Amino acid sequence: MSNLFPTYSRWEVEPKWAEGSFLYGKDGKKYLDFTSGIGVNNLGHRPKAVQEAVQEQLNKFWHVSNLFPVEIQETAAEKLAQAAGMDLVFFANSGAEANEAAIKLARKATGRKKIITFYQSFHGRTYATMSATGQDKIKKGFGPMLETFTYVPYNDLEALKAEIDDEVAAVMLEVIQGEGGVIPANKEFLNGVETLCKQYNSLMIIDEIQTGIGRTGKPFAFQHYGLTPDIVSVAKGLGNGFPIGAIIGRDELKDVFGPGSHGTTFGGNPLSVASSIATMNIIFDEDFLAQVNEKADFLKKNLDEQLSGLSNVSGIRGLGLMVGIEVKGQVSELLQELRVNGLIVLSAGENVIRLLPPLTVTIEELRSGVEVLAQVLTKNS
Template identity: 50%
Template sequence: MGEGANSLFPNYGRYPLTFVKGEGSRLWDEKGKEYLDLMCGLAVTNLGHAPKQVKERLKEQVDTLWHTSNLFHIPNQEKLAQLLTDNSCADAVFFCNSGAEANEAAIKLARRYFQKIAGKPEQYEIISFHQSFHGRTLATLTATGQDKVKEGFAPLPQGFVYASYNDAEALEQAIGPKTCAVMIEMVQGEGGVNPVEPAFVNRVAELCERHGLLLIVDEIQTGIGRTGKMFAYEHYGIEPDIITLAKGLGSGMPIGAMLGKEKLRQAFAAGSHGSTFGGNYLSTAAGVATMEMMLQEKLPQRAAEMGAYTVSALNQKLADNPLVKEVRGLGLLIGIECTQPVADWIATIQEEAVLVVSAGPNVIRLAPSLLIAKEDIDRGIEVICSVLRKQAATAV
């Protein structure tokens, strides 16, 4: 802990670690100890730490221009927007700085579309799901289906309704005359690494079409190759009206994006929404390099292959462990659900120089680089399984 630590608000529960260098799937602390990173800054550094192509693009941009304003054309921004629309079902992109801002933009776009374009101002409610997580702004924490993030922030904004995840009947009952959109994650990351059921996704899309609602898919954690496709919605054969992105898009540079279908374009007419730093030269340079590398090296496909290998290996090694309920996930977003809280076990895994993170109280979450070597996956699995074996033996 540095001298200035007491000058910070204590809103983060920090691990007693300080990292000073990163490369690929490795991090080094201030004492020179090397760690295998299986959490990637919460599914952010999808290409590993300091990937060469992104680093070179950033250095070039740093030497050229940092900031003007969105009142002018920004070539990197336009190039990244085209890469995103060319590789998704969307037609237009708004850039911001984080996932919360991307979801905030999605909420505003949905409401404004109904009020200004569809001529239905009475429709402003958005349905989200229990155990979801959509951000920390007042609107996005209200959209989040977890009470713990809302504590102490009342009064919360109106206009949000909640339904049970993977329960089509509950969703149908939640739809009413004020509903304008449904907001859903294909895998609930913070909620426990809970993949959506294919039949439910298709029912959600069908209900949105039948009732004339917008379908918003939150891909903050699942997007940019993480689940084995460029975007997780592609696994299910649906086409969202709005997609939100952040984490993996900039390889660690702060960036968020809200993508939408053509019919929504005029709802965000000039002056309707904005972001001073959204889509800036540096973040979009990183985004362009990240997307190009994803496509050139077919990294979503690699994530699918490595994810299947990891889940299979974990299932095999943990099959007889009474502390483990289930191993689940999609691509390289994987959760190990346990019968007890995992915080202490994660700390023990960290002591063995492997970094993982929780997803709710009882789930160990793995979100390694999409470029991680098989031998590193094997090492991580061995450490995790060894710690869980010892814990099971102690519990007997």
């Protein structure tokens, strides 16, 4: 009997050890891990630079609270803001907390309550972020949600035009809907959202929890489209496994989040911040990102060559090293069979296989992963 609430449908693989792109189970098997801890371990498992940075901070202090100035918070905030082309950072503990902060900041800054999000979006599991999420299954059984959220179809600019008005505090969106099926936005839609936000003096919030920190081949996915959001939320890959989230905002929002307006006990924890600095030092390097893009091109080409002709594959989509393979039927049994064959991947909805390999994955590891995918999907076609 477990003393844990059964909130997760656990896999049959129990980790014993992990390094780089591989996870070693207690069953004695070696698994190629294309989950990256659900888009968290962007540098793979236990990267030396992150481990050393955390160890160095362990020997100084672990926690002092945000009543004290902490120099490494300033260092991390500067790196994060510069990479986003923005100004200010608030550190939280997770993606949901970051999105909570974004929602609070937008409402306080505008004096408005209404926030527009999109069907099939996912923004978290707190009450505000559940309310922001455009998927009913996330909300089932929890009673009434916050009433100030409105949902419109994704990639549908006309639907947004019909809903937005001067009562809207913000439009909140993912550049690629991750949990909703790895669905990229089109450029015209994103540019249109930005134009409408400016027209109605509404803030544009971009949720980069899964797409940020190099996952799409740029520091942030919004940078592929030349957007200038007001608030960006990040988490997952920021600490490469250590719990940390953040919002990044523009300078004009500075006075909105003054002393006492928002806070957190553990946000900006020195160990997590140390891990984030080491992570950003590697990922935000131009040469590193160029390699990510080369790997992404190889992965896409290889997937197209190996899978596109299969009768049970409906489409392959994504950006950078965030890829969705849409299949006919549910993916749960396919994922289990892939694990039996040594490849760990994710689902995104009921019929999409989601690939989130570490950004440090090698070409040979990508080739090996695609071979396993092709073998299992061909068998089941």
